[in-house]
Amino acid sequence: xxxxxxxxxxxxxxxxxxxxxxxxxxxxxxxxxxxxxxxxxxxxxxxxxxxxxxxxxxxxxxxxxxxxxxxxxxxxxxxxxxxxxxxxxxxx
Numbered sequence: 001x002x003x004x005x006x007x008x009x010x011x012x013x014x015x016x017x018x019x020x021x022x023x024x025x026x027x028x029x030x031x032x033x034x035x036x037x038x039x040x041x042x043x044x045x046x047x048x049x050x051x052x053x054x055x056x057x058x059x060x061x062x063x064x065x066x067x068x069x070x071x072x073x074x075x076x077x078x079x080x081x082x083x084x085x086x087x088x089x090x091x092x
Contacts, residue, residue, distance in 0.1 A: 014045045
């Protein structure tokens with residue numbers, strides 16, 4: 001029971017600092033240097049990563065990016081550019 005709360009605190013600590021943007025290796029080294037055991041630290045970090053992944057929103061579709069070239073007089077410019085290889089070998 002004591003180990004469970006001990007590990008829970010490490011998981012919450014890792015989760016909080018991963019949200020802040022700290023690298024995983026930095027957290028691992030810092031916790032080991034503070035006297036925590038390596039297996040407990042590794043398990044806690046893995047569990048924190050799983051919890052963060054489960055909380056992340058799921059993106060269902062990719063956004064469509066559209067663009068157009070506009071001249072100075074606000075008229076869209078429709079220009080088809082040849083690829084590099086077509087320019088190089090002169091093929092249509």
